[in-house]
Amino acid sequence: MPTTQSYDAIIVGAGFAGLYMLHRLRRLGMRAQVYEAGSDVGGTWYWNRYPGARCDVESMQYSYSFDDALQQEWSWSERFASQPEILRYAGHVADRLDLRRDIQFDTRVTSAHFDAKRALWQVATDRGDRVTARFCVMATGCLSAARLPEIPGRDSFAGPTYHTGAWPHEGVDFTGRRVAVIGTGSSAIQAIPVIARQAAHVTVFQRTPNFSIPSRNAPMDAEYENWWKSDYAAHRAKARAMRTGILYGLNDKSALEVSEEERQAEYERRWANGGTAFMGAFSDLITNRQANDTAAEFVRNKIRGMVRDPKVAEILAPKSHPIGTKRICVDTEYYETFNRPNVALVDVAATPIEAITPAGVRTAAGEVAVDDIVFATGFDAMTGALAAIEIRGRDGIDLAAKWAEGPRTYLGLMSAGFPNLFMITGPGSPSVLSNMIVSIEQHVDWLTDCIAHLRARGLDTIEPTQEAEDGWVAHGNEVAHRTLYPSAASWYMGANIPGKPRVFLPYIGGVGVYREKCDAIAAAGYEGFRLGGQNQAAAAE
Ligand SMILES: Cc1cc2nc3c(=O)[nH]c(=O)nc-3n(C[C@H](O)[C@H](O)[C@H](O)COP(=O)(O)OP(=O)(O)OC[C@H]3O[C@@H](n4cnc5c(N)ncnc54)[C@H](O)[C@@H]3O)c2cc1C
Numbered sequence: 114m115p116t117t118q119s120y121d122a123i124i125v126g127a128g129f130a131g132l133y134m135l136h137r138l139r140r141l142g143m144r145a146q147v148y149e150a151g152s153d154v155g156g157t158w159y160w161n162r163y164p165g166a167r168c169d170v171e172s173m174q175y176s177y178s179f180d181d182a183l184q185q186e187w188s189w190s191e192r193f194a195s196q197p198e199i200l201r202y203a204g205h206v207a208d209r210l211d212l213r214r215d216i217q218f219d220t221r222v223t224s225a226h227f228d229a230k231r232a233l234w235q236v237a238t239d240r241g242d243r244v245t246a247r248f249c250v251m252a253t254g255c256l257s258a259a260r261l262p263e264i265p266g267r268d269s270f271a272g273p274t275y276h277t278g279a280w281p282h283e284g285v286d287f288t289g290r291r292v293a294v295i296g297t298g299s300s301a302i303q304a305i306p307v308i309a310r311q312a313a314h315v316t317v318f319q320r321t322p323n324f325s326i327p328s329r330n331a332p333m334d335a336e337y338e339n340w341w342k343s344d345y346a347a348h349r350a351k352a353r354a355m356r357t358g359i360l361y362g363l364n365d366k367s368a369l370e371v372s373e374e375e376r377q378a379e380y381e382r383r384w385a386n387g388g389t390a391f392m393g394a395f396s397d398l399i400t401n402r403q404a405n406d407t408a409a410e411f412v413r414n415k416i417r418g419m420v421r422d423p424k425v426a427e428i429l430a431p432k433s434h435p436i437g438t439k440r441i442c443v444d445t446e447y448y449e450t451f452n453r454p455n456v457a458l459v460d461v462a463a464t465p466i467e468a469i470t471p472a473g474v475r476t477a478a479g480e481v482a483v484d485d486i487v488f489a490t491g492f493d494a495m496t497g498a499l500a501a502i503e504i505r506g507r508d509g510i511d512l513a514a515k516w517a518e519g520p521r522t523y524l525g526l527m528s529a530g531f532p533n534l535f536m537i538t539g540p541g542s543p544s545v546l547s548n549m550i551v552s553i554e555q556h557v558d559w560l561t562d563c564i565a566h567l568r569a570r571g572l573d574t575i576e577p578t579q580e581a582e583d584g585w586v587a588h589g590n591e592v593a594h595r596t597l598y599p600s601a602a603s604w605y606m607g608a609n610i611p612g613k614p615r616v617f618l619p620y621i622g623g624v625g626v627y628r629e630k631c632d633a634i635a636a637a638g639y640e641g642f643r644l645g646g647q648n649q650a651a652a653a654e
Pocket residue numbers: 125126127128129130131148149150151155156157158159161166167168169170175220221222223252253254255256257300498501502537538547548549550553
């Protein structure tokens with residue numbers, strides 16, 4: 114039954130952000146309602162059920178830290194958790210905190226309009242709910258708006274098609290089938306080795322090769338688990354201060370100040386350990402092109418060593434962007450998969466896809482007949498899920514229109530003109546450049562304190578000033594341009610979506626630095642924000 118109720122807060126999304134937000138708001142004694150488009154909790158881990166889906170932050174770190182009993186009780190079975198295990202974890206948290214009773218599943222929020230007279234958000238869903246709330250929290254996810262490429266004839270294919278980000282729950286049996294995989298980003302790199310072991314034949318269509326580091330995934334090492342659990346609080350505190358929110362060894366030397374021998378030894382050591390800690394090999398890998406080249410060439414040489422056909426190896430070896438400036442991938446036998454007799458690589462940069470036909474995929478070099486197509490083509494990152502909701506703020510201003518030239522926020526938490534509308538891990542915050550659970554917890558904790566602050570003072574609204582927002586946008590751009598990141602045509606820049614403005618979306622200043630800034634702003638009485646009572650809200654209309 115559609116409702117027309119009034120709540121203290123509406124939360125959109127029941128991934129890790131929405132779940133924790135609900136828990137914290139309940140603790141404040143608030144009535145919060147969550148709407149979730151999926152049929153259960155988990156967000157990313159609910160939707161992305163493709164074969165090989167796995168976290169590339171270590172399990173001991175990719176988990177909530179807010180409840181010590183929870184982190185002590187839960188046991189991860191592998192160094193890097195698989196999607197089913199992370200989904201079980203999300204379900205466990207929802208049960209343990211009894212969260213589901215305030216979540217309405219299979220319900221998509223379609224609009225959120227601010228009523229300035231009453232200082233309330235009016236929220237509508239595709240199920241006919243029309244509800245109001247003082248606060249509206251967008252926990253809609255950075256990577257939740259799956260994107261299909263604009264290829265002529267895309268819908269004419271006669272067989273089944275799949276997107277990695279909306280994988281069928283019952284799984285897909287590729288036995289005996291010829292499969293096309295379009296895309297070679299993180300999801301493809303995880304899925305291709307697993308699909309290739311099952312399918313009769315796999316053709317991979319690659320436009321841009323990505324750097325990938327072996328995960329060295331393994332069953333959880335009991336000693337390592339104990340090390341974390343023996344002092345979880347202290348280890349987590351250290352992780353929160355890191356640039357990425359992930360605890361790993363950072364070498365503070367420049368790649369250019371050491372001998373060739375020492376440099377190679379450091380890369381070899383990190384390659385052998387596996388995972389994204391590879392990028393911590395030297396301090397200047399993301400700021401100095403010459404330093405970066407040494408790491409990039411090391412990985413290219415590894416690819417050349419793993420892939421037997423030199424032509425295929427060269428196509429797989431990324432040369433168009435510095436290593437780490439596009440999301441670095443973590444894999445299990447990705448490059449080795451191209452040595453299999455049932456796997457072929459098509460270089461779409463050389464022979465572009467012209468069309469999808471009823472029988473398969475046609476490139477300039479001819480048609481590849483397949484039975485199934487897997488689109489591993491990623492997401493409309495960071496802004497896609499928000500743009501899909503009609504969000505109107507003060508004076509009816511439309512968020513999508515305001516952001517037509519790129520998202521503008523203060524701290525990635527709020528946007529001027531949209532009082533009491535919060536984004537968790539929004540554009541302009543470290544978000545996708547970090548261990549996202551660390552960033553989610555930081556945002557939720559900050560927001561909870563902020564709402565408690567308003568309530569304690571009998572205030573109704575909070576909204577960033579235009580000056581604070583402009584300053585934050587300028588600061589974000591300035592910090593990004595001190596690094597090599599903007600030199601890559603990546604989804605961090607919106608470059609995977611035709612027509613999307615090229616703006617560096619996440620805040621690159623680092624999780625630790627960012628947290629300090631947010632805390633300082635709160636301690637200074639929410640500097641850069643305008644706090645008001647209902648009367649002020651109406652007066653400002
Ligand atoms: C394949 C993949 C691998 C990843 N691996 C890592 C990793 O290794 N480490 C890492 O830190 N992060 C990783 N991420 C990022 C991951 O998204 C975050 O770690 C985290 O799960 C985000 O949680 P969230 O709650 O913010 O968003 P999500 O998990 O995306 O949840 C958002 C939810 O909001 C719902 N929603 C959106 N719009 C609406 C609407 N209008 N109405 C109702 N519901 C709506 C969606 O259905 C979704 O369930 C990965 C992402 C993907 C896609």
